[in-house]
Amino acid sequence: MSTAVVIGGGVSGLASAYYIQRYLPQFSKVIVLESSKRVGGWVNTTINPDGCIFEHGPRSLRPVGPQGRNTLQLAEELGLTRDVLPILRSDPAAKNRYLYVKGKLWALPNSVTSLFKKVPPFSEPLIKVLAAEPFHRRSKEPDETVHSFVSRRLGREVADIAIDAMCRGIFAGDCRSLSVRACFPPLHEMEQKHGSLVAGLLFGSKSPKVEASGLVREAVDCKWASWSLRYGLQQLTDAIADAVTNTRGGEVRTHSKCLAIQPKDNGKVVVRTEGDSIEADLVISSIYSRDLAPLLPASLSDLRKELSSLESVNVIVVNLEYKDDVLPVKGFGHLLPSSENGPLLGVVYDSCTFPQHGRKGSPNSTRLSVMLGGSWYNKLLNSDGSLPSGSDLLQMATQAAAAHLGIKARPIRSHVTLQEECIPQYKVGHVKWVADVENKIQQSKLPLKLVGASYRGPAINDCINNARKVIVAMKPT
Template sequence: MDSWTDIWATDHDNGCSPRRRELGGLAASYYLCKSPQVTKVVVLESSSRLGGWLWSTRRSDGAVFEHGPRGIRPAGAVGRNTLNMVEDLGLGGEILPVTYSHVASKNRYVYVNRRLHRMPSGMSGLLRTVPPFSRPLLLNIAGEILVRKGKGEDESIHSFVSRRLGKELADIAVDSLCRGVFAGDCRKLSVRSCFPALYHAEQRRGSLTLGMLLGSGPTAVVPPGPLAQRSVDESWAQWSLRRGVESLPESIGEYLRHSGRAELHREAAVQQISPSASGWKITLEDGVMSADHIISALPAKALSSILPSSSCQPLIQLLQDIATVTVAVVNLEYEGSVLPVQGFGHLLPSSEDRGLLGVVYDSVPFPQHNRPEGQTTRLTVMMGGAWFQEVFGDPAAVTEERLLATATEAVSRQLGVSSAPSWSRVTLQKDCIPQYYQGHYRRVESMRSFIRDKSLSLSLIGSSYDGVSVNDVIFSGRTAAEELLGSV
C-alpha cells in the first residue's frame, strides 16, 4: 500500500452500551499490522477498555472471574488460528489447558425434571438408556443414516435435529445446547448458519454420521504452530489464560501500540459514516476523520444507526433484521467445596426453566483462577437470553438484586448449596449475542452483495455475521484483512 493509505478498523458501540463491541476489530488490526503493505491502522473504541465481551475481573487476592467467554476451543482451523495468534503474542506460557480426559470435559449435565443428569458419553453411554432419555442414543444415531435429506435451503435447528435424530433429543439436548451457546431458541435459530457442519454433512453426504466420518466439504487451511500442535498432542478440549481471557485483547492492544503502525483511540464514539471521494468521512463527537477503508466490527444494529440512510437504506434494513439477546451473568464465590458433582456445569432446556440458561462450575475446569488461600468454589449463572424480556421484563428496569436473588436461589435448588455466597457480581450483557434466525445466510449474502455493487470500501466482521465464538470473530478479522490486502 502507498504511504498515504489509512485503514480504519472501527471497534466501538456508538454509545449504546459501555461494553458492547467486538474483538474482531482488534484482530483485523493485528493482521493488518503484520503486513509490510500497511502504513497506518486506526482503531476507534468508544469505551475506555478494549476486548469486547472478553472481560475478566482480577481480584486483589488472586481470584479471576469471567463475565463473558471463558474456555476457548482449540479445534479446527479457527481454533488453530487463535492459538497461533496467542503464541505470536507471547502468551503461550499463560495457557491453562483442559484435556478431554479431564473431569470437566467428561462430565456435562442437564437439569431436567428437577434433577441433574449426566449427559451420555463414550460408547457405553450410547449403548444403554441413560435418563433423562427414554432409549439408548445409539438407536437415534443408527436410524439417522436412513433419513432422507431435507429439501429446503434452511431449517430451524430443532426441526433439523427432530427430523434426523428424534424429537426427544431435540427437546432436551439440543434445546439446552443452543441456550448454552447462543442463549437462543433452537426453534428459531438456523441450522445452516449456527451449525454449518451439520447442514453440509446432510447436503453432501446425506447423513450426519457419514458426514462426520468422511468429511462434508472443504475447510480453511491453517497450519498449526507449535502451540496449536501441542493442543493436538495433549488432546486439549478447551483452554483459558492465567489472568483470564481478557489477557488476549490486552496483548493485542500492546502489540498494536508497539507496532509503529497503529493508533488506538479510546472513548471515541462514531456518530456517522458517509462515503466520500477518497473512501469515507467519519464523524466523531469531537471532529471528523477520513478513511480509505472501514473494517466494521460493530454489532449489526449499531452499524445500521451510523450509515447514511440516503444511500445505504437496503443495507441498513438488512442489518436491523439481525436480532440480539441480553444475558445476565452472575458470578458467585462460595467458601469451601460445595458442588455435589464434578464437571463443566449444567444446562437447562427451555421446558424446565425459561429464564435460567445454565450454571458453569468454574472452579472445576480452571481451579487456577480460585484465590490461592483457602478452598473456594466459583460458579457462573447465566440467565435470560431469548427469554429475558418474558421472564425479567425490560433489561433497563431489572435490578441487580433481583438477578442475584434468582441466581442464588437456582444454585440452592439445583445444586443443594445451602450457604450464601461470600462474593458476587452481577453483569448485564445487553444485546451480547446475535441470533442467526432462518435465512441468516441469505441476509449476509445480500449485505455483501450490496457493498460490492455499490463499490463501498467496507468490510463486515464480528459475531453478527459468520459465527459467534471467539475463534470465529478472530478469524473474521483475519479474513477481512487478507481480502483487503489482496485487493491492493
C-alpha cells in the same frame, strides 16, 4: 500512504487491526475506534484483589478446527504461550456435562458404552437414534431451524432436550427459530454432502493433516478440549491491543464513538467521531450490525434497513463465589432446556474448569457463573416491564445453585452483569442475509468491510478467524 479505520475495539476489531498491520503494508496508519472506556467488548474479566477471577463474558476457547488453531497461533505470536491454561479431554471439566431436567441433574453420555445404555432424561439408548439416523430423508430446503433439523434426523426427544439446552448454552437462543445452516454449518453440510450425519462422520473428508508447531502441536499431542489464560480471556484482547499500539502507525482510541461514515468523491470516506474526522481508505466495521446501520449515509436506506433487522438477546451473568469446595459433582456445568425454568439458561462450574483462577493463598473456593435471559429475557421482567434489581437477580442465581446443586451457603462474593444485546440471533435465512448485506455494500462502492459476531459466528475463534480471512483477502498480489 493509506489509513485504515477499525470501528469497535472488541476481539473482532482488535484482531482486524492486528492482521492489517501484518498483511496489508499499504496501510501506514491503523486506528481502532472504541466507544467505551475499555477494549475487549464482551470479553471482560475482573481480577479481584485476592486473585479470584470472574469472567463476565466468554470464559473458554476450543482449540480444534482451523478457527481454533488460528487463535492458538495468535496467542503464541502475542507471547502468551506460558499463560495458556488447557483443559485436557480426560479432565472431568471436559468429560462431564450435565442437564438439569425435572428437578434432577443428569450426566450426558460421554463414552461409547454409555451410548448403548438408557441414560435419563432420554427414554431410549442414544445408539438407537444414531442407528436410525442414516435412513431419514435429506432436506431440500435451503435452510431450516436447528430444532426441525435435529427432530428430523435424531428424533424429537434429542431436539427437545439436548439440542434445545445446547442452543441456550451457546447462543442463549431458541433452537425453534435459530438457523441450522448459520449456527451449525458442519451439520448442514454433512446432510447435504453425505445425506446423513453418521455417514458424514464416518466417510466425510477427514481434515487435512496440519503441519503444526508450538501451541497448536501441543494442543493436538496433549488432547486439549479447551483453554483460557492465566489472567482470564481479557488477557488475550489486552495483548492484541498492546501489539497494535506498539506497532508503528497503530493506535487504539477508547472513548471514541464513531458517529458517521461519509463517502467522499475520491473513493475514500470520512469517519466522524465526536472530536475528530478521519479520512480513511478502508473502514472495517466490527460492531453489531444494528449499531452500524445509522452510521451509514441516509442514501443507503436499503442497506441500513437490512443491517437493522438482525436481532440479538440480553444475557445476565451472575458470578458467585462460595467458601470451600461445595460442588457435588465435577464437570463443565449444566444446562436447562426451555421446558424447565424459562429464563435460567445454565450454570458453569468455573472453579472446576479453571481452578487456577481461584483466590490465592487460601483454600479453594467454588466459583459458578449462572446465566439468565437470552430469548427468555422477558420472563425475567417484573409485571411493569422493568428488570428485577441486582439483589433480586442475585437471589434467583443463588436459589438456582441451591436447588440444582444443593449449595445452601450464602456466596462470599458475587457480581451481577447485564449484557445488553450481546448475542446476535442467527435465525433461518441468516446466511442469505449476510450475502445480501455484503452485495449491497459492494454496490455502494464504500471501502467498507464487515467483521464481528453479527455475521459468521459469534464464538471468539470465529470472530478472530473471520477477521483474518477478510484482511488476507485484501492482500496485494
